[in-house]
Amino acid sequence: MLRFFVLIGLVVVIALIVRSQMIPESFGDLGHFRADAVEEAKRFEPRHLGRDVCADCHDDVAALHVKDAHARVECESCHGPGATHVAADGEGGIIRPDxxxxxxxxxxxxxxxxxxxxxxxxxxxxxxxxxxxxxxxxxxxxxxxxxxxxxxxxxxxxxxxxxxxxxxxxxxxxxxxxxxxxxxxxxxxxxxxxxxxxxxxxxxxxxxxxxxxxxxxxxxxxxxxxxxxxxxxxxxxxxxxxxxxxxxxxxxxxxxxxxxxxxxxxxxxxxxxxxxxxxxxxxxxxxxxxxxxxx
Amino acid sequence: MPHDRNRSRREVLKMLAAGSGLLVFPIGTLTASEPEASAEGAHKPYWAYAVDTTRCIGCCACMRACRDENDVPEGVFRTWVERYRIGMDGEVKVDVATGNDHVFEPVGGEVAKAFFVPKLCNHCEKSVCNQVCPVGAAYQTDDGVVLVDSKQCIGCGYCVQACPYGSRFINPETHMADKCTFCYHRLDKGLAPACVHTCPREARLFGDLNDPKSKLSVLLRQRSYRLLKPELGTHPKCYYLGLDREVI
Structure with missing residues (x-):
């Protein structure tokens, strides 16, 4: 009988160890998923930065732009995402439509x-x-x-x-x-x-x-x-x-x-x-x- | 002896129950735990999306922006624009912009009416994809965004099949489920999703349903809208303004 209980105990312990290894650390903190995944999803850096960032250097163009028919068109709609361009201090990384x-x-x-x-x-x-x-x-x-x-x-x-x-x-x-x-x-x-x-x-x-x-x-x-x-x-x-x-x-x-x-x-x-x-x-x-x- | 044997059997059952209780208990405590209230106690947004189909010009700047912002491989889309052409005989033709530049070419032939319909993940309140995921890789954040945990996903594709809107796909590079994230990495930085950001016609709108003064909330009070496949009970959070009845 003792052997039987030891066996059961071993199974339980092994099951707990396997479970602790299989289930990620933050799983269940916020629901039936890994809570850390939410923070991980936020980690990427935005690549489209917006016209205000463009206007920091291109204020002359920005001043014209807001007055005319393309006022609502974001710079990056035509020129592509600006993050690379900004990171390179304005050297390349931008689309010049042709x-x-x-x-x-x-x-x-x-x-x-x-x-x-x-x-x-x-x-x-x-x-x-x-x-x-x-x-x-x-x-x-x-x-x-x-x-x-x-x-x-x-x-x-x-x-x-x-x-x-x-x-x-x-x-x-x-x-x-x-x-x-x-x-x-x-x-x-x-x-x-x-x-x-x-x-x-x-x-x-x-x-x-x-x-x-x-x-x-x-x-x-x-x-x-x-x-x-x-x-x-x-x-x-x-x-x-x-x-x-x-x-x-x-x-x-x-x-x-x-x-x-x-x-x-x-x-x-x-x-x-x-x-x-x-x-x-x-x-x-x-x-x-x-x-x-x-x- | 029979009496003793019975007792010992009861004891065994008790011990088994206690043992299984040990296994069950931690799960019970985990699922019962509530998300912690935000430290600031500040307003918690509940994100939603609106598409004004009467304004879309089918330029597909949204598709290009999504590809650039999220490294979406060629041939798959997190968001796409459909062109509906309804002929004089009532025949409905639907196509999407092809090529990696996502540009619609003019098509000849007489049409009774034609229009563009941008589509994306509806971030359903009761999302089917979350329910079928066998490993808990599909989930919804407390601000209403349905996401994929790329570290958990095993690429089985159940969610792809389950989504009634065709919004999910298996990423050919990562071989895992992929979908629109509302550009979740932009939201907490105060930026709108890339597709909304680059839409030159403001045909795509994004906002906080928990804020009655947000542009989206105001718009949904003022304008009539439709949902895609509302009969499925998924409670999609992508509201279509001026949507034609031919669109499903």
Whole structure:
């Protein structure tokens, strides 16, 4: 009988030893799992650091970035995780997007994308803006940190009095290739309010340009739905800058540095807007008879 | 003698009971122990996720960020984006971005409607994967995140089969179960998961359900949402805003 109890005792002791070896130390402290695993899961170092870290060194770019259409896009969405770049004191370790593909990842026209989001087919867009060479990259015209070249205007622009109605449908910038749908409310015809501006516009060089091409940059951002006013020269240069890739039927190109020097020779204020001299090219200015005008 | 024999049998049974009690007792004390209250006594978050399908543009920045942040090997995904295309005849086609760069290519053909649906682990309140794991490697933290203990996992794949959302996979490099962790290593550093961080459209949102003022809590009060496969009773914590009825 004694032998039997010794045997039982041995089995129990062995079972306890095996159990203590098999069950990890912290198992069961927090539940049916190893509690240490929770702390271990926290040990990895983050690789995406956020725009504030980027702005520590790139404050100039960051200042532009927050004012334009890409304000909500994190630096690391395009440039990849920044941890390696920061650890190397800014030497490498970062993606520099190249070519059209990185832009088209978001902006290629697709039926599955929300219609309010800015999207293009490169062929149509290039045809519209007069770019002949299909190999030209998006960044030839658009600075990705400031894609609409509108930073100054965003500060000075005023909200259109009816803009909230437009935003019901157009939370993003209107696609310039779209045809106005039949039955669109008359209130959105610009001449409904702005007859004096539109009058005679058909004879002017910009007659084929839609009002919305220049005036309504609908965007889902804090700056959404602002009117373009007092634009600086860069806005006009979006279409009129002289470049090799432009087709013959593109709008007249301007050699901007030379033009700027010409103006300097004539001691003209360099801050002068294009429209101050070229008003006859667009439409009369300072005619603010529209509903809700502020001045 | 028979009387004596009976007594001794009873004694044997008593001793056996005492012996087995020794084996059982420590387990009882372990499972009964409660997680210690946090030292600061501070607010304890309960993390959850929301996806606004009406905002997703299918750029897959989330997938690339997840891969870079968590070293996810090629061919497997902790999060992915599905493209739904519903034809004029009602036929539903679903595809995911292919290649290591995760880019959707435009597809021709007329569609009645089309949209993107980002997916990831739902971090279910009553997760099936936790229940089937034979070695206690699948677990849920007290802040609501379902994780894998890579030191315990034996790669049997039960959890992969059990997950009704297809969120788990066997990592081809480690040969262990792998899944979305809500980027758990970022949370206590005050950072959002990498996918939320890089989403350019704020289609992915992350927040604390225990904080009624968190952006997520406010959003879930204001907007209507759907859950994936709610009939399974897993109580997923990934809330889908504007989700089409075709999505399962």
């Amino acid at each position: 070519g059209k593909a990185p832009c088209l990842v978001c902006h290629q026209l697709m039926p599955a994308r929300p219609s309010v989001f800015a999207q293009i087919t490169p062929e149509d867009h290039y045809r519209f803006v007069g770019v002949e060479d299909p190999e030209v990259d998006c960044i030839a015209c658009h600075d990705p940190h400031e894609p609409l070249f509108m930073d100054r205007d965003l500060r000075t622009a005023r909200l259109h009095p009816l803009i909230h109605r437009c935003r019901d449908c157009h939370a993003g910038r209107t696609d310039e290739t779209l045809v106005r749908p039949p039955g669109h409310p008359e209130i959105f015809e610009c001449d409904y309010c702005h007859a004096d501006i539109v009058d005679g516009f058909a004879e002017r060089p910009h007659s084929e340009v839609r009002c919305t091409t220049c005036h309504l940059f609908f965007r889902e951002s804090d700056f959404a739905g602002r009117m373009l006013r007092d634009s600086d020269p860069r806005f006009c240069l979006l279409c009129h800058r002289e470049a090799e890739f432009r087709s013959d039927d593109a709008p007249p190109g301007i050699d901007w540095p030379a033009h700027r020097e010409d103006m300097a020779d004539d001691t003209i204020d360099l801050d002068k807007r294009c429209v101050d001299c070229h008003q006859d090219r667009i439409h009369p200015l300072q005619t603010r008879t529209a509903v809700g005008s502020e001045e």
